[in-house]
Amino acid sequence: MFPTLETDRLILREISQKDVNAIFSCFSNEHVTRYYGQETLETIKQAEAFVELFAISYKEKRGIRWGIERKGHKGIIGTIGFNSWSPKHKRAEIGYEIHPDYWRNGYAIEAVLKVIEFGFDELGLTRIGAVVFLNNVASSNLLTKVGFQKEGVLRDYMYQNGQAHDTFVYSILKRDK
Numbered sequence: 001m002f003p004t005l006e007t008d009r010l011i012l013r014e015i016s017q018k019d020v021n022a023i024f025s026c027f028s029n030e031h032v033t034r035y036y037g038q039e040t041l042e043t044i045k046q047a048e049a050f051v052e053l054f055a056i057s058y059k060e061k062r063g064i065r066w067g068i069e070r071k072g073h074k075g076i077i078g079t080i081g082f083n084s085w086s087p088k089h090k091r092a093e094i095g096y097e098i099h100p101d102y103w104r105n106g107y108a109i110e111a112v113l114k115v116i117e118f119g120f121d122e123l124g125l126t127r128i129g130a131v132v133f134l135n136n137v138a139s140s141n142l143l144t145k146v147g148f149q150k151e152g153v154l155r156d157y158m159y160q161n162g163q164a165h166d167t168f169v170y171s172i173l174k175r176d177k
Contacts, residue, residue, distance in 0.1 A: 002058065005066065005118055007110045012066035015054050015079065019067055022076045023047040026099045035133040036097065037158035037165075054081075061087055068098065068111050077102045080111045082119060082128075091127040092119060109142055116146065120174045130170040133158065140168060148172045 005012035015023070024047035026032050033040045041047055057063035065081035078098035085092040094115060098108050119125040130148060132139045144150070148170040156164035 003064075003118070003122065005114050007114050009071055010107060010110055010114075011069045011071060012080065012111060012114060013069060015051055015065060015067040015076070017048065017051055019076050020044060020047045020051055022067075022099075023050050023079070026078055026097060029100060031100045032097050034160070035136040035139065037131075037133075037160055039161065054079075057083075061085060063092070066111075066115070068096075068107065070102075070107070077107065078111075080108075080115050082115070082123075084129075085123075087123070090125050091129065092123070092125055093129045093131060094119075095130070103138075109146060112142065112146055116172065116177075120177060126174045128172050131157065132168045132170065133160075134166050134168060140170075143170045146172070147176060149176075 002014040004014070024041055024044055027038065027041040027047065027050065030040050054065040057065065063081060063083045063085050065079050067076035068078045068080055069076050078096065080094070080096035082092035083095050094112065096108055096112060116128060119128050130143050131154065132143065149172070151169045151171055154167045154169050157167045158165050
């Protein structure tokens, strides 16, 4: 059963086909995808494939992705979750995005803190990593604010629009909390 998480203002819940339009709205926005390592979506079909990919990833224990919904409001404003989840090695990488209409409201940090807690306490992770484009200052600031440490630079690690980009790699360990 897919876990639903709750914070003061948010519900982190399973993403379903009813969320396709919200997924498309987020991932078709170049302000969201410019530091994502993912091409900007152009069709609803691509958003439907994303939703299916999230479900398959969870079923195969390779990742888990929640829709971020504000309490008292229908529809998601973004997603958050773990990619590259390795239960054997007790690690995963966190990833998240929020639609620009909801930036600078503290929703991302609230969701990140809850997902970190879930990762350590419920999934038994000992390491949560994050990979961030060098120019993504907002994400770098968020991660360091919640306790991630910058470990270094991964050269030509992510491709965006056919161009290789360097990224920072961050981590937080269970023993750091």
